[in-house]
Amino acid sequence: MRPSRPALAATLVPAVALGLAACSSPDDAPETPETSAATDAAGGECSPETLPTLTEGTLTVAAGEPYEPWYVGEPTSGEGFESALVYAVASELGYAEEDVEWVTVTFEQIISPAIKPFDIAAYQTTITEERAEAVDFSSPYLTSRQGVIVADEGDFAGASTLADLEGARVGVTASQTSLDAAEAAWGDAVEIVPFNAAGDGMTALSSGTIDAMVMDVDQGVAASTVYFPDTQVIGTLPATGEPEQLGLVLDKDSELTDCVSQAVEALEADGTLAELRTEWLKSDDVPELS
Structure with a gap:
């Protein structure tokens, strides 16, 4: 990572960073959560004044150990696809950058049914029916290949x-x-x-x-x-089965899910997500092998 990039010869990155990708088998078909209009579960506006976050006026976001292309440097940098995505979602919901607080978690903490120490998590988590029984997912922000x-x-x-x-x-x-x-x-x-x-x-x-x-x-x-x-x-490789999609993770039946999904969908609609994918993922021009 740019300020503190690990030595390329070390095997810690392969074992820790690359090993944490949250891919799933195509047998676990993605299920996109339904979203409502610009209101939260209680019928109010999606804004810091009305959203029932863990800390009033603050959006607490969970991530794992940072590694590229998802995080460049620390998550607070705003650099890397998921770091930039989080700040874009936060802005869509009305939160300033200083209102976003980051916490470090394990992948197991994210997908377990336990009460979450975060409002949303951005950790390359594939949407599957099995996981959706334990947690909520936002609308997908990336379809992987x-x-x-x-x-x-x-x-x-x-x-x-x-x-x-x-x-x-x-x-x-x-x-x-x-x-x-x-x-x-x-x-x-x-x-x-x-x-x-x-x-x-x-x-x-x-x-x-x-x-x-x-x-x-x-x-x-x-x-x-x-x-x-x-x-x-x-x-x-040619796609097989259901597409593999990533979503932000929330506590099961979270009152924030509709608003977060709406924010992701708005960023997709206005082209912001496409711009972030091009800037940080750099895989647009990778061809499909035949």
Whole structure:
């Protein structure tokens, strides 16, 4: 991260940062929450004066350990996709930057049914029916794709199609979307190698243990440009099943959910989300492999 970017040779980033991505299997179909007009659950305006936040007049936001492209530096910086997103949502709701308070949480705290120490959480959390039984989600702010990463000096550096990768050893993160997407794309034409965390797979790719790694393309772009500069994203896999979408997380049946969803939808409608995706995720031009 720019002020305090971890050493690229260290494996802490793969194990901690990349391993925390909240992807899910396509079997967990996304379910977009319904939103109301510009009112909260009690029928009042969506404003700091009426929203029942943990601290009156303050929007408490949860995040994990910051890493690119989601957070550049500390979450308070406003840099990185989710940091910028939070401040845009807060502004839409009427909160000034100084009215946003950040807390650090684990991913388990976010998706558990326990009472939350935050109003909203921005932690790359995939919307699934199972999780929606324990927490509320805002309207989605990002639809993700699965990217394919290869080593710059590897045997498959020149690959540009799915067929070019036949016979490769392809890393995936076990029990996540990358596994299902890779199986659907190649079947038995590649050897799929599961890893507990995406960072472990990226380390294996850099060392030549595997030939390619499949992971969230936005995370992959950051991994290949910031943490593992000896790799490159060559494309995305064809979509399978329901689209994987990320949403802000709130306490179950939160009175804030409708207003937060409305804010996200307004940012989508006026082009703000598209601008933030282009600025911070830098995956718009990554082609789909055929």
